[in-house]
Amino acid sequence: MATSTVSASVNTEIKTIVAHRLQQAGTTANEVIRSLWDHIAATGDIPRFNTADHQAAGDDSEAFQRLMELRGTIPHNTPLANMSPADIKRELMMRDV
DSSP, X not given: OOOOOOOOOOOHXXXXXXXXXXXXXXXXXXXXXXXXXXXXXXXXXXXXXXXXXXHHHHHHSHHHXXXXXXXXXXXXXXXXXXXXXXXXXHHHHTSOO
């Protein structure tokens, strides 16, 4: 079977986060992309993902609000105190919790 290369541009920070998560799951970007394309070819179903919903829900979640309250108690000259909410989310996503 002949193969072709599929290329896409993604945000560098997202690529780093996804690479880490894929490694944790024991898979690769190639395997995920091939599975997605196989699924679309077999079913005609194109999965839709609404990232705006995920981002909005995360900012309003009880856990996020508690994190922001905790952040307010941290001394001002620490890295966490100077990070934006998005930076904190990225930092926590990169950690094995």
